[in-house]
Amino acid sequence: MSNSHNFKIAAKKIASDEGHRKTIQFNISRYDAAVSKGMARYKNVELAKQEAAAIKRDVLQNWDNYLIEFEEKISARGVEVLWAKDTEEATAYIKQILKDNEARLLVKSKSMTTEEIELNHVAESVGCESVETDLGEFIVQVAGERPYHIVTPAMHKSKGDIAKLFNEKFNTPINSTPEEMTEYVRQVLRKKYTSAQVGVTGANFLIADIGGISVTENEGNGLMTTAFPKVHIVLAGIEKIIPKMNQLGLFYPLLAAHGTGQQMTAYNTIFTGPRSLNEADGPEKMFVILLDNGRTNVYADDEAYESLACIRCGACLNGCPVYKTIGGYTYDTTYSGPIGSVLTPFLRGFKDFSHLSFASTLCGKCVEVCPVKIPLTDILLANRRKTAEQNLRPGAEKMLMQGFKLMGSKRWGFDFIPGKLKNFGTKPLNYLGWGPERTMPDFANKSFSQQYRNKKTK
């Protein structure tokens, strides 16, 4: 079965799952209410978005210079910077670091880049337990699942679902409240932080002028992940670079407002190197792995390159009517929703993932909400064109489109075929494409222009 076929089957199934729909609608309605408040704090959010978009476009024009500046600055403070072209290289580096440091336990804060390389499996393959410390990530790890959403990994679970899961796995009371479950997880994780040999984080921003790594989070788990273990590994996508530290004043609130509706995320940390001689805590060794993994393929594309400006706020997912209907797992990718549909064909190949570019109504909501003004719908359309140019659409669709072009490019083509014949020809196709749930309106027996002409001659 092709990915495209599996996608259609999974989408159809989940779209009619009322429980899933209810949970997503509830969680996104809370997000929408929080974001409205977050936006109201801005005097001129449009100006902030324009500034952020301009900075990120400047990064894309001078990408190599900023990355080299970052590397020079952070290396000078004793951080080892490793460049990984793909998952294999990143995985090899991590395995080596875990082996060199005899790591048996690794704690990890939330990072979609680590999902890209399936870090938990990588660690386990060399005998190192890997524990997620973000509450949402912890929940999906316990459930044996992957993150459902790039910002809120357990968005698809209600508090009842989580209480049931914890009851099954940890024997906590089935009617536990969110506070009680959080307290339980806190106790479990405390022991993990203090006994782990390695802490892993991602990076929200790589700061070129100071050679720093910015991590923003709401639970303090990122700080704990880096405070106790002797080794800190940062795995960051190379697009995360920003030129200057003082630009965080713009990006922090913008990311928080679009990601969760907060004014600022609760904990904002800048890591600049391993513990120095006069510091009491922090890692003794620090590694930064800069991951390409297909990002330079995106960069090489004249139309898609702007998607590298993404700051992973998740707003386009929450606004997307398709994402809200089919949910995160249907995409079967690390990055889902509109940004996932744009990026994944470049990261993992058009052959297997170009169908995602068609999973959009092109309503434009994603473009409207994006804080860095990525023209997502334009790129989706361009991806569709590339898919057709590479002959990756079904042959029958191609023939159908050619027939439609022949018939629809001239007025007489439409007028010539009577309504009954149009209905006869299109009904089975609509049934196949859209399924029995939706019925297409009938074509009138005479076209609009024929009816108009008839009226005029009377």
Ligand code: SF4
């Ligand atoms: S594309 Fe824009 S809206 Fe979507 S996650 Fe990235 S920054 Fe946020």
